Amino acid sequence: MTKKIILDCDPGHDDALAMMLAYANPEIDLVAVTTVAGNQTLKKVTNNALSLATLIGMNEVPIAAGCENPLVNKIKVADDVHGESGIDGTDLPDPEVELQDIHAVDLIIDIIMNNPENTITLVPTGALTNIAMAVRKEPKIVNRVKEVVLMGGGYLESNASAVAEFNIITDPEAAHIVFNAGWKLTMVGLDVTHKALATQDVLDELLKINTETSVKVNELLSFFQAMYKENQGFDFPPVHDPVTVAYLIDPSIMEVKNVPVDIELSGKLTRGMTVVDFSHVIKEKCNTYVGMSLDKEKFWNLIYDALRKIR
Numbered sequence: 554m555t556k557k558i559i560l561d562c563d564p565g566h567d568d569a570l571a572m573m574l575a576y577a578n579p580e581i582d583l584v585a586v587t588t589v590a591g592n593q594t595l596k597k598v599t600n601n602a603l604s605l606a607t608l609i610g611m612n613e614v615p616i617a618a619g620c621e622n623p624l625v626n627k628i629k630v631a632d633d634v635h636g637e638s639g640i641d642g643t644d645l646p647d648p649e650v651e652l653q654d655i656h657a658v659d660l661i662i663d664i665i666m667n668n669p670e671n672t673i674t675l676v677p678t679g680a681l682t683n684i685a686m687a688v689r690k691e692p693k694i695v696n697r698v699k700e701v702v703l704m705g706g707g708y709l710e711s712n713a714s715a716v717a718e719f720n721i722i723t724d725p726e727a728a729h730i731v732f733n734a735g736w737k738l739t740m741v742g743l744d745v746t747h748k749a750l751a752t753q754d755v756l757d758e759l760l761k762i763n764t765e766t767s768v769k770v771n772e773l774l775s776f777f778q779a780m781y782k783e784n785q786g787f788d789f790p791p792v793h794d795p796v797t798v799a800y801l802i803d804p805s806i807m808e809v810k811n812v813p814v815d816i817e818l819s820g821k822l823t824r825g826m827t828v829v830d831f832s833h834v835i836k837e838k839c840n841t842y843v844g845m846s847l848d849k850e851k852f853w854n855l856i857y858d859a860l861r862k863i864r
């Protein structure tokens with residue numbers, strides 16, 4: 554049985570790969586792509602989503618734009634790694650796919666309410682603003698969603714402060730709502746995604762696949778590599794977001810631990826931290842899962858297989 558997912562994203566180099574994997578893998582039914590401000594402004598990331606859809610021939614998946622600012626903070630974009638457009642490094646086609654005339658929050662709610670219970674999985678790969686807004690607007694979605702598998706946070710690794718990851722610190726209040734909603738939630742954090750490095754053999758393989766899209770992905774990841782080198786000191790860039798989709802396709806790529814996670818809101822030094830309680834002795838069931846490891850070979854093979862199916 555295929556898994557129906559909504560990808561809520563801010564493309565973004567790695568968001569682009571999450572979209573491609575979700576679109577091309579036969580185990581996944583991508584029912585909608587929604588956008589949220591994060592890596593760049595809402596306008597730019599939405600335009601990027603439409604351009605990417607045009608590139609890969611994804612005409613039938615509805616794309617809707619969501620929130621242009623976090624719940625409390627003002628948006629602070631990540632142009633230091635994603636560039637001025639949010640997805641610098643290659644030429645993408647002008648959008649030929651049309652944007653839906655509905656707000657992302659309403660599209661998310663409609664899809665969840667109009668599908669059978671326990672069939673829709675949410676895959677957020679940006680700030681959690683849209684998802685939190687949807688929970689507040691229609692709380693019934695919480696019990697209808699099958700699960701949430703998101704990219705964000707980390708328990709040892711961070712990239713936006715000493716203790717926080719970008720997607721979470723962009724909108725900590727939204728993250729607080731989403732992590733505490735009560736649905737089954739799996740956090741794919743930096744501890745896992747910093748293992749998903751686009752190393753030289755990955756960059757080479759993308760050229761070998763030699764499709765229009767795989768060559769552009771090579772160019773995108775080469776730009777991402779240079780930015781990650783300059784700003785984060787990495788030799789090769791981590792491709793965070795598609796790990797969520799890969800885990801849904803093949804849960805054996807990532808070990809998880811069933812432990813409590815909460816979001817720090819008030820810490821002077823720790824705002825936006827995902828506080829993971831590994832000392833928790835399971836007395837009552839807890840609904841949060843934390844990714845611990847990555848089978849890199851299986852992960853990259855899923856990416857390659859997807860790209861071979863795309864033009």
Ligand code: PIR
Nearest residue numbers: 565567568631634678719720793
């Ligand atoms: C990646 C991101 C933001 C900032 C940096 N420095 C690197 C984006 C990615 O798209 C991913 O979803 C998440 N946020 C990783 O922190």
Ligand code: CA
Nearest residue numbers: 565568678679
């Ligand atoms: Ca992202």
